[in-house]
Amino acid sequence: MKKLSDLGERKAIRLISDILSNGDAAVGIGDDCAALEFKDEYLLISTDMISEKTHIPKSMTPWQIGWFIVAINLSDIAAKGGQPIGLVLSLGLPKDTSELFLKELMIGSRECAKKFNTSIIGGDTKENSDIVLSGTVFGLVKIDEFMSRKGGQPGDIVAVTGTLGKAAAGYQALIHDINNKEIQKGLLEPVPRLKEGISLAKTKIVTSCMDISDGLSSSLYQLQELNNIGFEIMKDKIPLSSKLLEIAKNNVNFDVYEQGLHFGGDYELLFTIPPKKFEKASNLIEKEGGRLTKIGRVIKGDEIVLIDNGFRKKLTNKGYEHFKKSDFIFD
């Protein structure tokens, strides 16, 4: 009999969405958020679970765990251009969890929510054999500003917010015992791109958008499949994080592009936009202290090509997928 480890997360999700009729939801299972039509707005809803085994390295503080579960949920709202209106948290905790741990966990959650002008409005606590946290976030976006995963077209520019490889740098610091808190934060305290998401949505010119929690290559393959498009990605345009370059230079030997292209956990936004509109969007985001980088373009067909020093090669899909490669992020 087939196991989930044979299927992998993506096929498991397909199996689930085949079984579930999607009801009144305006946006299908498979996008970052579900969206329910509500007068002239969408109510955006998304849920994310993390567990000790796959997402919580030993050196993560309870404060950081709390921050993390809130941040990754908010990132899904950011990807659709939404304004968060609240979160609920379910905590599965072992009986011998300390009161202090619970306190720090809740303070971290609260501070992340507060930082992005929202709050935790409810939850559930249950006993469990190990730590499992599930967050559900709600947001609102005007229907005509909603950024779907669907819509990217040949000719569009493909771009990202911020820099890539911050989480990879943090991971390298952790596994090589490099006690640099700032670098570790790239993995342990991700920053959801809410401001950028909202600004991009207001321009109404983004053709598709998602967050790249599973890594750039994996996200590109998801957009490719959903939109029947291909991509041409320029390797030298990938905005690598300065932290990644720093740790690669000083401490550890690894291919920085490999990390920037494939490692998950950055929670930046990946989007497509008509070329004529890119500059306008970029200026807008820069004015607000953010950053957009054009990394390539949408092409016809279904190939994802990496242009590396003028040579064209296939960009392989090496992103993190649950069930299949549980040893990739934290082991």
Next chain:
Amino acid sequence: MKKLSDLGERKAIRLISDILSNGDAAVGIGDDCAALEFKDEYLLISTDMISEKTHIPKSMTPWQIGWFIVAINLSDIAAKGGQPIGLVLSLGLPKDTSELFLKELMIGSRECAKKFNTSIIGGDTKENSDIVLSGTVFGLVKIDEFMSRKGGQPGDIVAVTGTLGKAAAGYQALIHDINNKEIQKGLLEPVPRLKEGISLAKTKIVTSCMDISDGLSSSLYQLQELNNIGFEIMKDKIPLSSKLLEIAKNNVNFDVYEQGLHFGGDYELLFTIPPKKFEKASNLIEKEGGRLTKIGRVIKGDEIVLIDNGFRKKLTNKGYEHFKKSDFIFD
């Protein structure tokens, strides 16, 4: 250092709500649902987690697990008088979970949602060491129909929907290997009282309401604490389930009232209502095929008294509380 097993769930929740500022939520942490004001309605939100260790007995089928996580979430919407508009499910599953298990789980979830005219609109799947499911449900209720946990007053009648002890009967059947599927269903396939909740809410005469997932005595103590009131409960009025009486008569020796008063898992509604209005509400619910039973009244003070054959004694709080008594429901 204090552990959660010393605190118990109720104190853990208090600790959490002390830390979280409640933001824009109209209803505080500690009610069945959070409620966000949304034009003339509340958007109700509730989340419930179940895990292999504490809520999923070995004989539960994957279909039943799926039904269960949806049903208990819907019950929280029922308790506030809301109409459900959708659910999201987070699945934490071991890598060696079979594809068939996932299918059956999703079919059970879908069928429970469908039965109550709603649907599952999104979710998350993650690898975990054992099975953990977290559901979040959304509903809508007109602001003036919302039934809070707060509001019960001395003089009110206290009443319940349906019968008590169905889950207890199912539990007894399971632990004594009594292969009666119908009786087991009382525990494994709870029925959220959505129709009753909506009808009660529309009368606008209910003064407080909650579901009794943790057992009647525990729920009464929660209302007592929240409203600074006492209760007088008439033991002979407790509407014991015929299944409970059947199994007690034929198979197992136990105190049926003990089970009806304290065992959790029935997902009936417990509410307070002015005495003059009770009959109207009762007739309404009966017309729709439901049942309301007056079990006592709200009194001044903070005592919860059980009237047993004319004698008054304190009703002890023996309901299920997580972290503290993990051995109570499924061991």
